[in-house]
Amino acid sequence: MKIVGFLGSPRKHGNTAILLNRIMEGAKKEGSDCILYHTNDLNIKGCQGCNACKRNLNGIHTVCTFDKDISCNRWFLVHNQE
Structure with missing residues (x-):
């Protein structure tokens, strides 16, 4: 199972972080593949509606053109977790 x-x-070491880290550690011990994002450290911006990620170039969809830490590609991976 994959967990995001x-x-x-x-607060990277606050109560929420402690709880989340323990949950992730337990999941890893059970064999899950885990990834943790600290959203306060990331450049996150919502979709700007330019549709660059939906353009089709020779049968291949392109990716988000904005320079940010969480792009459409990563959201795709998040939405496809088990």
Whole structure:
């Protein structure tokens, strides 16, 4: 199983972080593939509606053109987790 965690708190060692880290550690011990995002450290911007990611070039869809840490590609991976 793949698990994606998001820590939205600015406190990397606060109560929420401790709880989330323990959950992720337990999941890893059970064989899950885990990834944790500290959203306060990331450049996250919502979709701007330019449709660049939907353009079709020779049968291949392109990717998000904005320079940000969480792009359409990563959201695709998040949405396809088990």
